[in-house]
Every structure is written in structure tokens, then in C-alpha cells.
Amino acid sequence: MAIRRLSYRLGQEPDTGAVSLVPSDMDSAQLCAHEGKLRGAVTRVIGVPPAGDAGSELSYSLLPDGGRLLCAALPGQRVEALHLSADTPGPGPVWPIDTWRSASWAGEGGESLGPGFVESELPVPEAHFDGGLLVAFARARADRVAPFLADVRRLFEDPAGRQIVLVEDDSGTVAHWIALACASLPEAYVSALTFTTWTGDPRRAPHRIIGIGPDAEFDRSDDAVVEYLYRVHDGTGGGPESPPTEPDAWARLTAERWLTGNPPRPPRGTVTGPEGPFALIPLVAGVLTGAAGGGGEGAVGGARRAGGAGSAGCVEVSGGAGGAEAPASAGNPANAGAPATAHHAELAGLHGITGDTLRSVLDAFAQSVARGEADARTLGELDRLCRGLDGEQALAARPLALALVKQRLDASRGSGTLPDLAAFEGLPLGQEAWRELREEYGDRADDALRARLHGPVTTWTEPLRLALAVGADGGPGLAEAMDRLADALLHPERRDCAQAVQVLSELDHLAFTRRVLRLLLVGFTERKLDRLRALADSPQGDWLRRNIDDAPLTVRLAAAAAQWSGPPDRLRGVELFERLTGLLSNRRVEDVKTLNLLWRMVWRNDPPDRAEQPRVARACTPRLIIEADLGRRIMGWLKEPDHCDRELVDFAREMYRDPKLGAQDRDAAELLVIAQDLADGRIAVSRASVARLRELGRKVSPLGMVLRKGIDERVGRALAGTNPLDVCESHCLQILVAAGPDLLGAYRAHLLEEGTRDRLDRELPGNPAELAAYFHVWRPRRRHGVTTDWRDVAAELLDQVLAPVLAHLDDHRLGQIATVLQREGQGVQEWTAWRHRVAQEQS
Numbered sequence: 001m002a003i004r005r006l007s008y009r010l011g012q013e014p015d016t017g018a019v020s021l022v023p024s025d026m027d028s029a030q031l032c033a034h035e036g037k038l039r040g041a042v043t044r045v046i047g048v049p050p051a052g053d054a055g056s057e058l059s060y061s062l063l064p065d066g067g068r069l070l071c072a073a074l075p076g077q078r079v080e081a082l083h084l085s086a087d088t089p090g091p092g093p094v095w096p097i098d099t100w101r102s103a104s105w106a107g108e109g110g111e112s113l114g115p116g117f118v119e120s121e122l123p124v125p126e127a128h129f130d131g132g133l134l135v136a137f138a139r140a141r142a143d144r145v146a147p148f149l150a151d152v153r154r155l156f157e158d159p160a161g162r163q164i165v166l167v168e169d170d171s172g173t174v175a176h177w178i179a180l181a182c183a184s185l186p187e188a189y190v191s192a193l194t195f196t197t198w199t200g201d202p203r204r205a206p207h208r209i210i211g212i213g214p215d216a217e218f219d220r221s222d223d224a225v226v227e228y229l230y231r232v233h234d235g236t237g238g239g240p241e242s243p244p245t246e247p248d249a250w251a252r253l254t255a256e257r258w259l260t261g262n263p264p265r266p267p268r269g270t271v272t273g274p275e276g277p278f279a280l281i282p283l284v285a286g287v288l289t290g291a292a293g294g295g296g297e298g299a300v301g302g303a304r305r306a307g308g309a310g311s312a313g314c315v316e317v318s319g320g321a322g323g324a325e326a327p328a329s330a331g332n333p334a335n336a337g338a339p340a341t342a343h344h345a346e347l348a349g350l351h352g353i354t355g356d357t358l359r360s361v362l363d364a365f366a367q368s369v370a371r372g373e374a375d376a377r378t379l380g381e382l383d384r385l386c387r388g389l390d391g392e393q394a395l396a397a398r399p400l401a402l403a404l405v406k407q408r409l410d411a412s413r414g415s416g417t418l419p420d421l422a423a424f425e426g427l428p429l430g431q432e433a434w435r436e437l438r439e440e441y442g443d444r445a446d447d448a449l450r451a452r453l454h455g456p457v458t459t460w461t462e463p464l465r466l467a468l469a470v471g472a473d474g475g476p477g478l479a480e481a482m483d484r485l486a487d488a489l490l491h492p493e494r495r496d497c498a499q500a501v502q503v504l505s506e507l508d509h510l511a512f513t514r515r516v517l518r519l520l521l522v523g524f525t526e527r528k529l530d531r532l533r534a535l536a537d538s539p540q541g542d543w544l545r546r547n548i549d550d551a552p553l554t555v556r557l558a559a560a561a562a563q564w565s566g567p568p569d570r571l572r573g574v575e576l577f578e579r580l581t582g583l584l585s586n587r588r589v590e591d592v593k594t595l596n597l598l599w600r601m602v603w604r605n606d607p608p609d610r611a612e613q614p615r616v617a618r619a620c621t622p623r624l625i626i627e628a629d630l631g632r633r634i635m636g637w638l639k640e641p642d643h644c645d646r647e648l649v650d651f652a653r654e655m656y657r658d659p660k661l662g663a664q665d666r667d668a669a670e671l672l673v674i675a676q677d678l679a680d681g682r683i684a685v686s687r688a689s690v691a692r693l694r695e696l697g698r699k700v701s702p703l704g705m706v707l708r709k710g711i712d713e714r715v716g717r718a719l720a721g722t723n724p725l726d727v728c729e730s731h732c733l734q735i736l737v738a739a740g741p742d743l744l745g746a747y748r749a750h751l752l753e754e755g756t757r758d759r760l761d762r763e764l765p766g767n768p769a770e771l772a773a774y775f776h777v778w779r780p781r782r783r784h785g786v787t788t789d790w791r792d793v794a795a796e797l798l799d800q801v802l803a804p805v806l807a808h809l810d811d812h813r814l815g816q817i818a819t820v821l822q823r824e825g826q827g828v829q830e831w832t833a834w835r836h837r838v839a840q841e842q843s
Contacts, residue, residue, distance in 0.1 A: 002085040006038060010077040021079060038069070042081045045196075045206075046071050057171055059196035060096040061207065068191065070096055072105045080105045090191045094182035098129060100175045100197060129179040131263040137176045138258035144233065145180070145258060147244055150251035151231045152181045153278060155208050156189055164209045165218065167234040167241070171198035174211030177233075181209065184254045186266045186277035202230075214238045249360040250278040279373075280364040359396045366403040379404065387426045394428040401427040402436065409441055409470070424469055437470045446475030453481060457488065457499035461506045468509055482512075486519035490531040492538035501543045510550060517551040526600055529558060533601075536562035554597060556583060561601045574612035574619075577602045581619050589620035592628045599630060606633075613637035614647070622654035631658040635665045638672070639703075644710025649676045664700055668707065671696040675711045678718035685722040690730045709742045716746030720756075724773035733777055737786045748793045751801055760801060765808040768816040774802055775817075776826040779834070803838045 011022030021043050045061045057073040066086030073079050084090070092098070099105070138145045154161040166174045174197045182190045195209040202210045202218050212218055219225055220239045226232045227242060234241040247255070257264040267277065365382060368374055374382065386394075386401045405424055429437075449463040460481060467478050488500035504513055520532060536544055536559040545563075548556050557580055564571045564579055571579055580598055581588055589595045602608075608616050613634040617625065625631055638655060641648050649672055655661060656669035674693055677683045693715065703711070716739070719732050727733060736747065750756060764771045778794040809817070814835070821828045 002083075003088055004038070004083040006042065006081040006083065008039070008042065008079040008081070010079070024078075038081070038083055041069055042071055042079065045069060046073055046079060057196070057198040058097070058100045058175065059194075059199075059207065061194050062192065068096075070099065072099065072102070074105060078106075094129070094179065094190055096190070096193075097175060097178045097182050097195070100179075129176070129183070131183075134176070134180050134183055135258055135261050135263060138180060138255070141235070142255075142259055144235070146247035146251045146255035148177065148233055149181065149184055149254050150245065150247040151233070152185065152193075152209075153248065153250055154231075156192070157278075162229060162231045163205075163207070165202055165230045165232045166209065166211045167214060167216075167218075167220075167232065167236055167239070168211060169214065169236055171211055173235060174198065174209075178209055178211075180258070184258075184264055184266060187268045189277060246355075246357065249280060249357055249364060252357050253280060253361055279368070280361060358393060362393075362396050362400045366399040369400065369403040369407055372407075379407065383427070386428055389428065395430075397428050398430050398433055401429050402433040405429065405433075405437065406440075409437075409466075441470040442467075442475060445470050446477040448477075449475070449481060450477035453477065453484070457485075457496055457503055461503050464503070464507055464512070465509070468507075468512055482516050482519055485516050486522075489516070489535055489540070490520060490528065492531075492535045492540055497535070497538070497540055501540045504547075505543060513547055514550045517547070517555055521552055521554050524554065526604070529554075529597075529600060532558035533562040535559075537566070553583075553594070557597065557601065573602065574608055574615045577608075577616060578619055589624060592624065595620055595624055595628045595630070599628070603633075607636070608634065610636040610640060611642075614651075617651055622651045626654060626658045629660060631655055631661055632665070635661065638669055639665070639707065641704070641706050641710075644672070644706055644713075648710075649673065667696050668700045668703065671700055672707065672711055672714075675714035675718070679714040679721075681721070685718060685726050685730050685732060687730045690732055690735065694735065712740060712743035713746040716743040716748075717750055719743075720747045720750035724770055724777055727777055728773050736777070737781060737790045739787070739790060741789055744789050744793045748797065751797055757801055757804075761805055761808070764802075764805045765813060768813055769820050771802070771805065772817050772820040772824070772826065772831075775831055775834070776821070776824070778802065779827060779830055798834070799838075803842075806835060806838055807842075 007024040008021040009024055011020055021039055023039070041061070041063060045059050046057075059071045061069045061071075063069055067088075068084045068090070070082040070084075071079060072081075148164075151161075151164050155164070166177050168174050168177075178193075178195045178197065182193060185193065193209065194207040195211070196205050196207045197211045199205050199210060199212060200216055202212050202216060214236045220232060220234075220241070226240050230242065232241040254264050267279070369379065369382065382400065383404055386397045386404065389397050405427065445463070445467040449460070449467045452460055452463040464478075464481060467475065485500045485504065488494065488496035491497055504516065507513075520528070532555060535541060541559070541562070544551070544555075544559055548559055551559070560580060560583060561576065563569075564576060569579075577598060580601065584590070584594065589598060607613075614637050616634055617637070622631075625634065635655065638648065638652055652669035652672045656666050656673060658666070661669075671693070674683070674689065674696065678685060678689065678693070683689050697711075702708075715735070719727060719736060722732070727736075736744070739747070760774075764774070775798070778798045780791065780795065818828050818831065821831050
């Protein structure tokens with residue numbers, strides 16, 4: 001191993017006038033056999049030194065034999081160089097650029113590096129490139145950091161990686177860019193990052209990063225130069241630069257670390273991990289696990305404090321490359337501008353990253369987790385990172401979330417324990433991820449659950465949680481567990497019921513609880529209904545009521561029936577029936593299944609009390625009662641109603657269509673309907689309708705008093721409003737002469753109404769046929785079957801309705817009436833006698 005310090009000055013050949021490097025101490029040149037070759041290398045690296053007393057410029061080069069050459073052009077036409085042989089280890093990760101403008105370059109001639117040197121004896125900077133300084137530099141050029149770092153990475157990963165040309169107004173800015181690159185790269189790559197902070201002829205510079213001024217001889221107007229030969233970054237805005245490319249994930253993450261004030265911590269030494277030197281997990285691990293602020297190490301962990309000055313000439317020095325790191329300078333604190341806390345996405349360097357870059361970053365995290373490269377602390381932080389993302393970032397994080405879930409499931413396989421699956425909630429897992437989990441872990445989880453089902457119910461919770469987490473919905477284990485839990489709930493007298501409730505409570509899985517509650521209705525019978533009510537009455541009823549909103553309607557109704565049947569409500573019969581209908585969607589029964597269910601809950605196979613039956617019909621509909629085959633259970637309302645009103649008629653209209661009713665019940669319903677339709681005029685008074693009316697009246701006799709009165713009143717109104725010609729034609733007279741007081745009362749009342757009498761008084765004089773028909777119906781009759789009530793009503797109607805009409809009749813019309821009566825054989829002599837009697841009474 002050897003480190004050589006070389007000092008030169010610019011000299012001019014006396015014969016040619018050419019400027020060349022001349023050793024400061026010509027005698028010392030004899031100490032090194034290779035001094036001539038090294039001087040030639042220095043000459044090629046620095047080219048023609050700048051004229052005058054320019055500031056210090058720095059270049060770092062690799063030599064063909066593997067050695068390294070660090071050159072500083074100093075004021076006063078001096079050049080200092082440091083040569084490290086191929087077998088000499090480098091002194092630090094970013095040491096070359098740290099020596100920019102180092103005062104230790106200006107050592108006095110004659111001094112030398114002695115044997116056993118340490119890193120502190122090498123040149124170190126006065127303007128220290130610490131974390132705070134580079135954070136501020138990056139923030140001032142935020143939009144340029146990621147593209148620059150992407151090109152730096154390509155220098156090492158792309159065989160065709162093009163030299164980077166930095167166009168700046170001064171070499172100090174170039175030096176900062178190089179320092180930023182060195183502080184970002186893995187340590188193993190820094191020693192290969194050759195550079196020159198300033199050159200007037202970039203085409204001849206062999207370095208990977210080349211700094212030039214805006215006036216350098218470099219034709220950026222040539223498209224080939226900026227698009228194919230170099231990667232040009234212009235910080236002056238004075239000319240064309242290479243077209244932007246999408247920065248890669250490493251560059252974006254690293255840039256974000258600088259911009260958020262949390263400088264990256266590149267890996268030290270040789271990196272052999274599967275992801276290579278540009279791994280993303282190590283890049284963000286320091287931040288994810290709580291590291292904050294800029295680097296506190298010298299030159300972000302690389303600057304070295306120098307001791308002695310370099311020697312003139314060439315001195316062989318042997319020794320290692322150990323040494324101490326220098327602290328951050330007081331003028332540039334390490335944590336300058338770094339926030340104390342930040343959102344996880346910002347800390348991880350994901351702030352502002354979108355599109356393919358974001359996906360590549362998160363995919364890289366997922367691959368690292370899948371390979372088992374992340375420790376427990378990093379896994380926890382990545383988990384929290386996933387939960388802190390939303391929108392596009394959450395979608396991009398799905399592979400990472402899936403990898404985290406798989407890692408936990410796989411870790412539990414060997415240990416025999418189960419993961420805390422509650423931790424999966426909140427992870428951005430999409431449907432595709434769950435499908436993959438079901439395919440990969442569903443069978444295994446279901447098998448584990450089936451094995452546990454042989455043990456006590458209380459041991460099922462965790463296997464169930466795992467099976468549900470990986471979506472083993474179709475497995476036999478989950479199906480058997482649900483069946484057995486449902487069966488246990490239906491036996492509240494057994495210990496298994498309380499244990500089943502305990503498992504469901506601990507599991508606290510809404511969808512699973514719903515499925516178990518639905519199973520309570522499989523093969524539903526009255527016995528199972530009784531068990532449901534027993535469950536609601538048991539100590540486990542509190543759990544059922546807490547979950548009642550998630551239970552099927554039948555379970556909810558059974559639980560409510562059990563609750564309201566007991567204290568303090570103690571509801572029975574229709575009171576309970578109506579209370580239960582309040583739980584239905586429209587607060588009324590609308591389907592046969594629900595009606596049968598409620599009926600069994602309230603009355604079992606018994607009919608409701610007669611007084612409750614109208615309320616039962618109102619709570620649903622008569623048609624629904626018929627469809628449920630329950631019409632016979634409430635026919636007492638029709639046969640013995642409290643009131644014969646329109647509601648009863650509507651009920652009868654539905655009931656008489658029920659083929660399962662008894663014949664007499666059906667006839668009674670039809671009789672009421674026909675009477676109402678005759679009264680409303682929905683059907684005409686005819687021989688057929690009257691015959692049907694009389695037939696039904698004979699079949700259902702005797703009727704209850706209220707129903708009989710209601711029918712008679714409707715028939716009486718119908719006959720009173722019928723044309724008297726139709727009454728005669730349809731044999732309605734047979735009904736009238738034998739009618740009771742209810743029918744005749746309605747008949748008489750209608751005809752004696754003032755409106756009816758006024759109408760007849762106007763219309764009958766011009767209609768002799770109708771007038772004759774009225775006389776025929778109302779004339780006195782003494783034969784068998786004519787009731788006294790009818791004789792009285794008929795006589796009153798003749799005197800009160802028909803007699804006043806005679807005053808409007810002349811001889812012609814009187815003759816017409818007599819002709820009609822004679823033709824119909826309806827008693828002309830009686831008509832004439834009655835007419836004369838009325839005339840005598842009126843005179």
C-alpha cells in the first residue's frame with residue numbers, strides 16, 4: 001500500500017515556451033521511480049491549468065493500474081496531487097470531494113507524510129459538506145435533485161451511462177452537486193465516482209462528472225451532444241440541456257430525503273443484498289424507524305480532519321486507512337432545516353411521488369418484505385406507512401400490504417401461533433389481494449379450523465379469525481363451525497349456548513355473526529320458533545338484542561315477541577300482533593310468509609278473539625289473509641260484526657272468493673256484497689240478481705242481527721232507488737210485501753226524502769207508465785204473505801208520494817194511466833176508486 005503526495009508548479013520550457021508541470025523540489029523526484037508517469041497523469045487530468053491565481057479546483061481520477069489520483073489546482077500556479085496505489089483502501093465514503101479548497105493542500109515544501117499515516121493526516125475541507133449544508137443546497141434546487149441523482153445512478157448501472165456535465169456559474173456549485181452525489185451513493189461506489197469541479201475543455205476530461213462554466217468550449221447547440229453523448233444539467237439557464245427523463249425510484253426517494261431534511265444514510269462497505277447497492281428499504285429504514293434531521297457526521301459521514309501537510313516529491317508511505325470522523329462544523333449544523341416530526345409518507349420519501357415511480361418504490365418494498373430482508377421494526381413501520389396512504393398512493397401500496405399480510409401468516413405457520421388479524425384492518429388490500437390470500441392460505445386456515453372444532457367451543461375464536469381473515473368462506477371447516485354455533489344458540493338451556501355467544505363476541509365479525517344468525521332459520525318450524533323465543537328470554541338474550549339489527553327479520557320478530565310478552569308490557573293477542581307489525585318496513589304485513597310467522601308467534605293455530613279480528617285485517621289485508629289460508633280464522637267478524645259498514649263489506653268482498661271457506665260463510669259474504677252492489681248501483685235490479693239475492697237469503701238463514709239488518713237496509717235502499725217498472729219486472733214486489741221493518745224502513749225513508757218526492761212530482765206526470773207501476777206496487781193487498789208493515793208503508797207512500805202528483809194530471813194523462821193499468825191487468829177499477837177518494841179528500 002502506498003500514498004504519495006506530489007507538489008508541482010507551472011513552468012515554461014525555455015526552448016518551446018510550452019507550459020508544463022515542474023516538481024516543486026526537483027531533487028525529491030529521484031525518490032520515486034514512477035514520478036514521471038504520475039506527473040504525466042496529473043498533466044492529462046488537469047489539462048492546461050487556469051491562468052492567474054484562480055481558486056482551488058479539484059479533480060478525482062482513476063488510473064489504468066487501479067490507483068487513484070486526487071489533484072488540486074491552487075492559487076499561485078501551483079498544483080497539488082495525492083496518489084493512492086491500487087491496494088490502498090480509501091479513507092472514507094465521500095473523502096475525495098471533501099478536500100475541495102482544503103487549506104491542508106497548501107503545505108510547506110519539504111514536509112512529507114511519514115510512515116503509519118492515519119486518515120486525519122489527509123487533506124480536509126474548511127467549508128464542510130455536512131448534512132445541513134447539503135439539505136439547504138438541495139432545497140434551493142429542488143426540481144433538479146432527482147434528475148441529477150438518476151443520472152448519477154446510471155453511471156454505474158448502465159454500461160452506456162453518459163458523462164454528466166454540470167454547467168454552473170462557479171466551481172463551488174459544482175462541488176456541492178458532487179458532494180450531494182457522494183453523500184447519496186453507497187460507500188462502495190463513491191471511490192469510483194470520478195469528477196472535475198471545473199475544466200475549460202470538457203471533451204478531453206475523462207471524468208464521470210464534469211463541471212464547466214457557461215463560457216466553456218462546449219457546443220450545446222449540437223443535438224447529439226445533449227441527447228446522445230452527455231447528460232447536461234444547466235444551472236445557469238443559459239443554454240440547452242439534456243431532455244429530462246423520468247427519475248427512478250432510488251433517485252426520487254433519495255431526493256425526497258434531502259428535501260424533507262432527513263438526509264439518506266447509504267450503506268457502508270460492499271453491498272451484497274438481493275436488491276444490490278441501490279436497495280430502497282435500507283435507504284428509508286433510518287427514517288421509518290424514527291431517525292430525523294440531517295447527517296451529523298462530517299461530510300455526511302465522510303470528511304476527515306487533516307494533521308500534517310503533504311511532502312514535496314514522492315514519498316512511499318505504508319499503512320492502513322483507519323481514522324476518526326470529524327464532527328459537523330458549528331457554522332453548518334447537521335440538523336439545519338430538518339423537521340422534528342413528519343407524516344409517514346414524507347418521512348419515507350414518498351411525498352410528491354406519483355405514477356410508475358411510486359409503484360416501483362412500493363413494489364421494491366414489497367419484494368424486500370417477501371424476501372425476508374426487513375426486520376420486525378421496519379415491518380411495523382411499513383405497516384404504519386401503508387395505513388397513512390390514501391388515493392393513488394394507497395392503490396400503489398396494495399402489493400406491499402399483501403406482502404406484509406403474507407409475512408405475518410407465514411411467520412405464524414412455524415410458531416404454531418396465530419397473528420393478530422385485527423392488525424390487517426386498515427391495510428389497503430384490494431379484491432385481487434384477498435383472492436390471492438384465499439387461494440394461498442384459505443385451505444390451510446380452513447383445515448386448521450376443522451381440527452380445532454374437535455375441542456371446546458371456547459377455543460374456536462382464533463382459528464375462526466384466521467379463516468375469516470384469509471377469506472376461507474367456502475371451506476367445510478367454516479361451514480361446520482357456523483352450523484354448530486347456530487345449533488348451540490338454539491339450545492339456550494345448554495352450556496354450549498353461552499360459549500357460542502362468547503366466541504361470537506370475541507370474534508366481533510359483523511358478516512360472520514349475520515351468517516350464523518341466518519342459519520337459525522334453516523328448516524324453520526314452530527319448535528325452532530319456540531327455541532328462538534327461549535334464546536331471547538335467556539341470559540344470552542342480551543347478546544342477541546345487541547346484534548338484533550344484523551339478524552334476519554324472523555329472529556328480530558321472535559326476540560321482540562319474547563321481550564314484549566314478558567314484563568313490563570305483557571302483550572297478548574292483537575296488541576302484540578300490531579306491535580310486531582311496527583317492526584316491518586311499511587309497518588304492515590305485506591307477504592304471506594311474514595303473516596304466517598306473526599300468526600304463529602301470537603295465536604299459534606287458534607283464531608283471534610272475535611273482537612280482535614277487524615284489527616287483524618287492518619294490519620294486513622283480507623286478500624293476504626286468504627292467500628295465507630287464514631280466512632276461516634277471522635270469519636267471526638263477518639257473521640257477528642259490531643257494525644255493518646263499508647270496511648266489513650270490503651272484507652266480505654275478499655272473503656267470498658276464498659274457496660277454502662265453508663259454504664255458508666261464503667254465501668253470507670256474497671249476500672252482503674250483492675246487497676251493497678245493488679244499493680250502489682254496481683249491479684242492476686233484475687230477475688237474476690233478485691233471484692240470487694233471495695237464494696242466498698234462504699241458504700244463510702238465520703243471520704246474526706247486525707248482519708241481517710245491514711243487508712236489509714242495503715236492499716231497501718236499492719229497491720227504493722230502482723225504477724218501479726224494474727221492480728215489477730224482477731219480482732222485487734215479492735221481497736217488499738214480505739219484508740221486515742229494517743228493509744221497509746230504508747225503503748220508506750228513501751222515497752219520503754224531500755229530494756226524491758220533488759223529483760217524482762216533476763217527472764211522473766209526463767211518464768204514465770212509471771206512475772202506473774208505482775200504483776201497482778203500492779196498491780192495497782190483502783192476500784196471504786203480505787205483512788201488516790208493508791200495508792202501512794204502501795198506504796203511506798200512496799198518500800205522501802203519489803197522491804200529490806194527481807193534481808198535475810189532465811184527462812188525457814189520466815186516460816193514458818188507465819190504459820197502461822188495463823193492459824197490464826193491474827186493477828183499473830182500484831186506480832179509479834183511489835183517484836176519486838183522493839180527489840174528495842183534497843176538496
